[in-house]
Amino acid sequence: MKIAVASGKGGTGKTFVATNLFNVLSGRGEKVTLVDCDAEAPDDLLFFEAGKRDEFEVTHQVPVISKDACTWCGRCSSWCNYNAIFYVPTAKVIEVIENLCHGCGACSFACNSGAITEKPVVLGTVTSFTTSAGSPLIESRMRVNEMSPVRVIKAAIKEAGNEGTVILDAPPGTSCPFVQTVDTADYVVLVTEPTPFGLSDLRQSVETLKTMNKKCAVIINRADIGDNGVKDYIEEEKIPLLAEINYDPVIARCYSEGRLITSEDDKIAGLFASLADKIITEHGTGSNKW
Amino acid sequence: MKVAITSTGNSLDSTIDQRFGRCAYFVIYDTETGGVEILPNPNRDAQEGAGPASVQLVASRDVRKIISGEFGMKIKSLLDSLRIQMVVYKEPEKTVQSVIDMLKK
Numbered sequence: 007m008k009i010a011v012a013s014g015k016g017g018t019g020k021t022f023v024a025t026n027l028f029n030v031l032s033g034r035g036e037k038v039t040l041v042d043c044d045a046e047a048p049d050d051l052l053f054f055e056a057g058k059r060d061e062f063e064v065t066h067q068v069p070v071i072s073k074d075a076c077t078w079c080g081r082c083s084s085w086c087n088y089n090a091i092f093y094v095p096t097a098k099v100i101e102v103i104e105n106l107c108h109g110c111g112a113c114s115f116a117c118n119s120g121a122i123t124e125k126p127v128v129l130g131t132v133t134s135f136t137t138s139a140g141s142p143l144i145e146s147r148m149r150v151n152e153m154s155p156v157r158v159i160k161a162a163i164k165e166a167g168n169e170g171t172v173i174l175d176a177p178p179g180t181s182c183p184f185v186q187t188v189d190t191a192d193y194v195v196l197v198t199e200p201t202p203f204g205l206s207d208l209r210q211s212v213e214t215l216k217t218m219n220k221k222c223a224v225i226i227n228r229a230d231i232g233d234n235g236v237k238d239y240i241e242e243e244k245i246p247l248l249a250e251i252n253y254d255p256v257i258a259r260c261y262s263e264g265r266l267i268t269s270e271d272d273k274i275a276g277l278f279a280s281l282a283d284k285i286i287t288e289h290g291t292g293s294n295k296w
Numbered sequence: 297m298k299v300a301i302t303s304t305g306n307s308l309d310s311t312i313d314q315r316f317g318r319c320a321y322f323v324i325y326d327t328e329t330g331g332v333e334i335l336p337n338p339n340r341d342a343q344e345g346a347g348p349a350s351v352q353l354v355a356s357r358d359v360r361k362i363i364s365g366e367f368g369m370k371i372k373s374l375l376d377s378l379r380i381q382m383v384v385y386k387e388p389e390k391t392v393q394s395v396i397d398m399l400k401k
């Protein structure tokens with residue numbers, strides 16, 4: 007099964023939850039894969055000792071326009087939904103704005119004059135690692151200046167396959183990259199904080215998931231530092247509360263130093279283990295063991 | 297010569313829109329005839345590429361100069377390639393009419 011771990015704008019602990027959940031499952035010998043889907047700023051790797059296994063580039067095809075063959079009909083520009091073909095016939099200017107191009111191929115199709123050919127452009131890379139505990143960690147990394155990380159994320163998720171448990175550390179926000187990531191998941195864990203900001207972020211994520219018909223559950227991080235707004239809200243929405251993790255300077259320091267608290271603190275490891283069991287027994291296929 | 301001024305509304309008393317690509321309206325003023333044309337900007341809510349699409353729009357009207365609060369980097373090079381002059385005018389309080397008056401002098 008695929009579990010997406012997400013958290014609105016970020017900074018509320020989704021990476022913390024994703025990496026520790028992965029660590030606990032991996033530690034007890036289950037088949038588990040972690041996919042870092044935050045392609046704009048992947049950082050899951052920081053928490054593991056891991057060796058690189060494989061790497062490939064994700065590309066798409068962008069148009070190349072030959073001015074000599076162009077008959078200035080304007081079809082390519084009007085077919086492009088993304089304003090990626092800059093076309094001013096009076097000045098004899100036609101130009102592809104590559105970082106706006108989505109590689110959809112509509113313009114090549116539209117051109118009847120054979121003026122458009124295509125060339126591959128690299129969008130990012132997908133790198134597979136194996137952690138010291140023997141589990142795969144797959145990182146998506148978008149190339150700087152690209153418009154959208156979606157293709158790179160999708161390629162990384164595909165690379166993870168379908169065996170055992172796949173944990174997706176989802177990109178922040180609720181826009182396209184988030185939607186495309188959680189769309190592939192069987193279950194979504196939303197990590198939030200008990201503050202007005204946390205609540206408003208959570209609301210947005212929940213509303214988005216509702217439109218997608220996705221089941222979700224909530225983990226409240228730093229549960230003892232805020233108010234009751236988040237709890238009241240999830241009760242009202244009948245969203246299961248998976249766990250509450252209290253603020254602990256030891257956890258915070260451990261995280262900021264790139265270490266995993268579940269490798270150091272048995273109590274918290276236990277909390278994550280029961281959390282994992284809750285998700286897997288309630289929603290998994292039961293075939294998650296080796 | 298035609299000049300495009302980004303405007304927050306569809307009258308000459310509207311203030312200058314500080315955004316170029318996502319401005320509400322373009323006011324196109326012809327310095328020779330004194331004629332004025334007001335175009336709603338179809339790109340104001342475009343998800344992506346509002347800047348280039350707006351350049352394309354004003355360029356198709358044969359505009360030689362654009363007056364707005366700010367232009368993105370990519371826009372500058374597109375305007376250069378079309379030899380359209382770009383005037384940065386960071387005066388959000390000023391009306392379009394006041395800019396036209398300046399152009400008249």
Ligand code: SF4
Pocket residue numbers: 067068069085086087088089090091102106107108109110111112113114
């Ligand atoms: S491939 Fe699609 S997005 Fe890219 S320029 Fe052509 S029509 Fe536009």
Ligand code: SF4
Pocket residue numbers: 071075076077078079080081082083116117118119120121122
């Ligand atoms: S569709 Fe082809 S011929 Fe027409 S403007 Fe585009 S490149 Fe030129």
